[in-house]
Amino acid sequence: MIFDFNNPSKNPDEAREKFAVPIKCKCGQVGSATWEESAQLNPKGARPVLLDVSSGFYLRLRKKDIGKTEIVCAVCESVVPD
Numbered sequence: 523m524i525f526d527f528n529n530p531s532k533n534p535d536e537a538r539e540k541f542a543v544p545i546k547c548k549c550g551q552v553g554s555a556t557w558e559e560s561a562q563l564n565p566k567g568a569r570p571v572l573l574d575v576s577s578g579f580y581l582r583l584r585k586k587d588i589g590k591t592e593i594v595c596a597v598c599e600s601v602v603p604d
């Protein structure tokens with residue numbers, strides 16, 4: 523699923539649990555990351571789950587933090603802090 527700035531979710535249920543955060547790479551590439559609240563899946567409530575990113579970025583598994591993903595710019599291959 524790709525978040526579209528021009529066409530936000532029209533589904534209230536979906537909007538309640540997911541939210542998109544603007545991201546920007548140091549090279550100027552801009553996009554958005556879609557997160558989902560994960561209170562039920564993660565009782566400790568540490569942080570939401572990163573679901574997807576818009577075109578121009580992609581998700582990659584972190585090497586040191588097993589099970590977590592990082593956002594990578596598809597243009598310059600830089601990791602974008604979330």
Ligand SMILES: [Zn+2]
Binds near residue numbers: 595
């Ligand atoms: Zn970049």
